[in-house]
Amino acid sequence: MTQPLLIEIATEELPAIPFLNELPNIEKKWAEILEENNLLCEFEFFYTPRRLVFWHREFKVVGDDSIVEMLGAPIAIAFKDGEPTGAALGFAKKCGVDISNISTKQTDKGEVLYFQKEQKGKLSKDLLNDMVNLFIKKLDFGKSMRWGSLSESFIRPIRGLTILLGDELIDGSLFSVTSNKTSFPHRMVSYDKFSFNNAQEYFEGLKNNAIILYPEIRKEIILNQISALEKAHNIKVELDLELLDEVVAITEYPTALLGKFDEEFLELPDEVIINSMKANQRYFGVYRDGKLLNHFIVVSNSFTDDFSEIISGNEKVLRPRLSDAMFFWKNDIKNGLSNERLKSITFVEGLGSLYNKCEREAVIGNYLANTLGLAEKELLAKTIMISKADLTTDMVYEFTELQGLMGYYYATLAKEDERLCIALKEQYLPTGEESEIPSSLFSSIVALSNKIDNLLALFSLGMVPTGSRDPFALRRAAAGIVRICINNKYNLNIYKMIDDLSNNYNNLDSKKVVEFFNDRLFKIFGDINPSVVKAVLASGEGDILKISQKIYALNPIVNSSDFSEFSSTFKRVANIIKDLNLDNRISVNESLFENSEESVLFNQYNRVVSKQYPTYDEELEALFSLKPSLDNFFANVFVNHENEAIKQNRKNLIGLVYIAFKNIADLKEITI
Secondary structure (H helix, E strand, O other), X not given: OEEEEEEEEEEOOOOHHHHHHHHHXXXXXXXXXXXXXXXXXXXXEEEEOOEEEEEEEEEEOEOOOEEEEEEEEEHHHHEEOOEEOHHHHHHHHHHOXXXXXXXXXXXXXXXXXXXXEEXXXXXXXXXXXXXXXXXXXXXXXXXXXXXXXXXXXXXXXXEEEEXXXXXXXXXXXXXXXXXXXXXXXXXXXXOOOEEOOOHHHHHHHHHHOOOOOOHHHHHHXXXXXXXXXXXXXXXXXXXXXXXXHHHHHOOOOOEEEEEEOOHHHHHOOHHHHHHHHHHHHOOEEEEEOXXXXXXXXXXXXXXXXXXXXXXXXXXXXXXXXXXXXXXXXXXXXXXXXXXXXXXXXXXXXXXXXXXXXXXXXXHHHHHHHHHHOOOOHHHHHHHHHOOOHHHHOHHHHHOHHHOOHHHHHHHHHOOOOHHXXXXXXXXXXXXXXXXXXXXXXXXXXXXXXXXXXXXXXXHHOOOOXXXXXXXXXXXXXHHHHHHHHHHOOOOOEHHHHHHHHHHHOOOOOHHHHHHHHHHHHHHHOOOOOHHHHHHHHOOOOOEHHHHHHHHHHHHHHHHOOOHHHHXXXXXXXXXXXXXXXXXXXXXXXXXXXXXXXHHHHHHHHHHHHOXXXXXXXXXXXXXXXXXXXXXXXXXXXXXXXXXXXHHHHHHHHHHHHHHHHHOOOOHHHOOO
């Protein structure tokens, strides 16, 4: 039997960002509690700034029956001389049965006492209050608060609770608030609660009291209203999706409105205006023909027919924000970009100042310029030495997310070389998996220098990411280095580079950095068979671009239906030469051949390795064509010949084939 179940937890206004961070987990946590109580069923979750709502159209009145399994002491402890010990008798008592009803079960820890029984489902109304309280405790919004005389804490005070099963109000209490059949209307409708008798009246009551419960409907309303404003005023609104989610989370009855600010503020860079409006006021930027206008979109939570005062109020609030930004802008331009103040700012304790960091990056930049073939070394050094200068500006102090970008604007106004300006803007790219990458070799070297120094410098202090902790985003730095090299086709041997630069960092364990990089490669190529990545890395290849090319060439072959057949052949190759020292140069003496199969394999091998292949795909295809000759060799040639010279010659022949493959990947590492 089922009944509809409505749960509303009413709160004071929830802060949007902490709530949205936890939002993906809310339904999962409620589902886990349902499952633990054998009450799992479909449900919907809705929210407004002042309420969390679970709606079950069909909720079980009685939980499902279940099988309870109980494990006791090991047999060696439970019985002595064939008689049950106190441990066994105590377990039987705990299970509520005689010792004769206790059986045993084999586990990882050996054979133990075992009992299972069927447990009848419990009345859901007897469980719901505890379930709601457990759910609230499971939520993690970061910070929480206490209110009144309560010792418990939550992100905001709880102001109401409803647990309604069918038409029956379930007794319950949450933070000393008892369950009842009332809810809060929109504040511009009334401060008094409205009453309801059942779920239908609840949903109708919200609608009649200017509460739009469904977040997707609120989002649709906002988008439709913005679209109407765009058509009416011939404008284009920048739809920041994260900001849209925030606005949905802070409104119960949204209305999109068009406001404006003084045109003089358009002197500021677009990003400054947008960030000021977004960060401080949650406004959307407005464009026409790709150009930012002195207008904005604000989404009001008011329930009224006259929005004129709301629009003017928001316009008044925005003006001092933009005035501050204008002051920062003009002051920064007057002071210019200077890296002298970086000398007094510590990068990380033990690694000197930000100025020292720029000096280390300049050394790396020079190394990369030599490696990748960049001629403009003087300009590169200048760029890197002022790359962090905008961190000392008023604008970046106020809007930290604009670092790099403000350096670009200030350098442009100072009429610096365009390559320098763009490199300042792109120095932190890529910032994520979907982020753009630097647009030129010059900018790439500036960005790579920053990331490489972060890795080497912090590793030299032992600040290695552990578990989920990565406060300096070193995993992202490593991934960024890989993406830049692959996407821009730079041949950078990362392992040689780490070794060459290691002398510039005290106590740097190069092997740990290499291991860290290898671990990141497994993550970066997460959609590839991990043993393929392992096999390519085992080849000793250090060039990031070549590593990726080898991986993408080998993976489809490994995934093909034919590979298992070749795998058995190659394992035989690996077994035969396992005692062969491949570090020494090995040679084959054709005069020691006794079988035609030896000559055929050797000739085909020479034909394959003598060619130059434009891609690893073609080289692998040629190498895998040796399989028939290898199979004929193994079928007709006895490697362990009684003549030691012939035996060694045959091993050397197989060793040459193995080495030819290992130049791309060590196939013995592959598992399918």
